[in-house]
Amino acid sequence: MNDPRIHFDLTDRAAALRERVAAFMDAHVYPNEDRYHREVADGDRWQPVAVIEELKARAKADGLWNLFLPESDLGAGLTNAEYAPLCELMGRVLWAPEVFNCSAPDTGNMEVLVRYGTPEQKAQWLEPLLRGEIRSAFAMTEPLVASSDATNIESSIVRDGDEYVINGRKWWTSGANDPRCKIFVFMGKSNPEAERHRQQAMILVPRDTPGVRILRHLPVLGFDDAPHGHAEIVFDNVRVPAANMLLGEGRGFEIAQGRLGPGRIHHCMRLIGLAERALDILCERSLARVAFGRPIADQTVTQERIANARIAIDQTRLLVMDAARKMDAFGNKLALREIAMIKVAAPNMACEVIDMAIQACGGYGMQDRFLAHAYAAARSLRIADGPDEVHRNQIAKLELARFKAAR
Template sequence: MDFGYSARTQALREAVMAFMDEHVFPNEARYWAELEANTQAGKRWTPLPVIEELKPKARAAGLWNLFLPDSSLGAGLTNQEYAPLAELMGRVLWSSEVFNCSAPDTGNMEVLVRYGTPEQQERWLKPLLAGEIRSGFAMTEPAVASSDATNIEASITRDGEDYVLNGRKWWTSGAGDPRCKVLIFMGKTDPDAPRHSQQSMILVPMDTPGIRIVRPLTVMGYDDAPHGHMEIEFDQVRVPAANLLLGEGRGFEIAQGRLGPGRIHHCMRLIGLAERALGLMCQRALSRTAFGRTIAQQTVTQERIAEARCMIEQARLLTLKAAWMMDVAGNKTAKAEIAMIKVVAPQMACQVIDWAMQVHGGAGLCQDFPLAYYYAQARTLRFADGPDEVHRNAIAKLELGKHAPR
């Protein structure tokens, strides 16, 4: 395994760093100011001008769709090559959208690239790649433990040349954005089929009659407007049969193809977020004095800074190993490594951010610093794309399998 940067990766990394320094970091205050202004004007669920102004600049700089390994549509980077770029974007939570590299659009675009028909790609993939629209992913349900996706109860019923959808979904991220024009919906087409062949996925335009947004869900008090995480009711929602992805009973197959890259992208960004938190922690510790010494001189602070550096490096190396394995052996072979980073990276980020908040004192809890928001986002990722417990079970089963009697 060689985790050194290729010449192309190094050039892109320098370009992303320069873009972040010139356009993203200087606009962090403007982002929050625009969001507050929208709130005061009763337009909270409205796209922010700062992001829309930066998108053309990122595209002109050649920093667009970097996540997509298909070289005809994206940058043609491997997972290992994309990892350090995603890490840089992760230092500011909203910056990945500027580069058209934000979830859930990235996963949905990968689904359409891999499994979409030419007609589906023409209608939905092209405008997503261009950043003209956004999308959502409707999988999790409030009525069942969705950590076991076979519990999903929403129905997809064939009726002539259409499918009719019924059910209630939640945590449909991105559906609060008025630019969200399509959802990928997972439901059961055949409840009597084998357990992992009951589900299918279908494309659902957001303006289809019968779709009702019930409410935005908050994440530890944050509503993440204008992106949002919506609870949505589907009542007799009728869509053409041609909107079905891949075929009936292929939902789990699509989910596995989608969630592997999505999980590693989250972990890449979390490493960047932890780096940002550690940087803020060090700056604060050096600038504040308590009991006659700077906070940086307190032994407990030094221990935490050292431990944070170790944890970040460990998580980064494990993430790079998983990315390398996905590239050389495929997602299925790398399933243990993907599961491990999905456990390790969010817990690492939560701990590092927590220590950074502690060094900031009361300021770490308020809007003067981004740490509380960082923590909420990192904590959420111990659930998103599968809770820790599911990934730990998968890791344990693979480990036990190595020692089982033959």
């Protein structure tokens, strides 16, 4: 079968890595999907999955490890644009990114530590994360405020001698349920009287610190995402050393903006892979399924859906590549508009394409494990890392600013 995807000029090394990731997915990931689901279902769902650990060792031995991290010698040294097609391939299976140590929220937290961590923080937390020995979580969103406006965050980080005292309630803290999660990147207010965007701080909180209590895991449209999961957590008079502060008091919003840009584009890259696989299912199922005496692929309504899916995926890929190249050329801050655009476009596109595949599969589409979970994941990303409304507002403001400046 010819590959219809748009291919961009890549360096020889990046192109070779793309072929190696594709071959690894074919040889080791797709054939193990059923095994993965069996192992999650058997016994304690909140324990590491054996097949993941086996494949992680294989990927590391094959040199397919830490492929993210642009502008750093700790990863593969790829640019965002070079990493995009690799990330897309990983996105075709929801659990595959962990195999390559390229899964959220660890990638974002590792980038925070690379950019803003002290040598001591890097030695204690970044190095084991890069080795894949531990996992991490990002504690930002809160249940009692609209966290889409990060300045609403109410959790407190108060200096007390050589320590900080942390209080607050967080939820949708992805990965906190995993027993391998050893460190939280926690966002709260350290300077509540300061200017609006200088009130927040980020600090490192070890998972086993007294006062950290996980209340419950939160399912996403019925999926618990074990063993990763998403937790609601109380931080009750949690004390950590002052040395755990990242960058300094009042710098949390600055760190968040630096962290969320790469995190958002990685989500979008993976969503393209998810949508591509849904389109594969849509085409295969419509050719095989016969209704009213002929394959549903012969129905013009099905053909229209397939065409629209192909157009939407390729449009989104072009937007993502444009954002990646602007991040590489000008930095994350100067690519804010493009990052916001793809964060709206990619989840909406993926939801639409996956929905088309479900519709083509009929009753089977409601039972198919991949499609149902893929839809839940794509739909959640219209909220996670900033809801559509916030990103649309930002895009509009940036557009209007061009005209206001000229008046």
